[in-house]
Amino acid sequence: IERIDEFRRLAVAFNEMTDQLEASYTQLEQRVAERTRGLQAAAAVGRATTSMLDPDQLLRRVVNLARERFDLYYVGLFLLESDSGRTFAVLRAGTGEAGRQMMAQGHRLEVGGDSMIGQCTSMNEARVALDVGEEAVRFDNPLLPQTRSELALPLVARGRVIGAMTVQSVKESAFDEEYIAVLQTMADQVAVAINNAHLFAEARAALEEMAATQRRYLGQAWAEYTQTAEEIAYETMRPGDAPLGDAILPEIQQVVERRSTVALQNASHTLAPLHSALISPIALRGEIIGALGVHADKEDRQWSDDDVAIIEAVVERMALAAENIRLLEDTQRRAVRERLTSEVTARMRETLDVDTVLQTAIREIGEVLDIARIKVRMGTGKPPMPE
Incomplete structure (x- = not known):
């Protein structure tokens, strides 16, 4: 009898172990699937940004595509600007009605200030709030009341912080380490695209200025030439026609x-x-x-x-x-x-x-x-x- 009970206990333990392995395997499959979807979403955002050279259009496309592909509550993108000796992260694109209102209000957060964006841009590292109610250093935005977790990601181009992205979810603890790594990869691609767009805009402005200068020079040169030229108008006609x-x-x-x-x-x-x-x-x-x-x-x-x-x-x-x-x-x-x-x-x-x-x-x-x-x-x- 004791031997039968022992076999019975072993069978139960084996079944429990099998169930645990199956659960672990299922959980691992889910994590792999989520990671794959995240990488695919990051790649989609990266592909969409590489072909865009208009800075404003690029920023709008980034936030909307990121919110859609990662199923987020809100995505905002900030770029750094200096004002009276202080540096601010200025909202340049935001999703939804909240983003539109904040853009209209000129929403900005000081670098190094009491906000996740401020700390993120100051320290050049991601900041995460798995439960926004317990995060001490965070800007509580009244336009985003459903936010339960938030992630601030630095935008770094050529070793320099140029801005940051905020991604927010209605779920608590929405961002684990793997998810953060995927989103940071996306942010790095976005930073490079933004920097390239700005370089292209600067080069185009310089070319336009050169072209304008050349046109002014040509206009002045031809004005002087026509004043000194013996003839500036020429006409040909059939015999008998009046000039x-x-x-x-x-x-x-x-x-x-x-x-x-x-x-x-x-x-x-x-x-x-x-x-x-x-x-x-x-x-x-x-x-x-x-x-x-x-x-x-x-x-x-x-x-x-x-x-x-x-x-x-x-x-x-x-x-x-x-x-x-x-x-x-x-x-x-x-x-x-x-x-x-x-x-x-x-x-x-x-x-x-x-x-x-x-x-x-x-x-x-x-x-x-x-x-x-x-x-x-x-x-x-x-x-x-x-x-």
């Missing part, structure tokens, strides 16, 4: 304002017997330097897409050719100026006598610039300084 003169100017002004090719019917009453016109701006790197107008004497002339394409192609090549000619003439003028300056300077250096130097300078300048009278006065009229 257009300045009659085309109103249409050119319209093209310059619109910055695009314009097809006009009954272009101007002053153009009789001409009835329609196709006018295209001559643009060089975005700066309008002139216009080309083609006029027809047929009332029913309709300008086709091919007509427009041909005119625009000609105008594009015309702009480049005109700019090359202007640059060549400018280079030639500079060369002449440098040569004349060198000649005058060389003649002045032939003597060490001040009077002779001044006389030589006056004579050479007068010949070069065709000036009838030149006066040179040495000294300022001020009394000498005492020794």
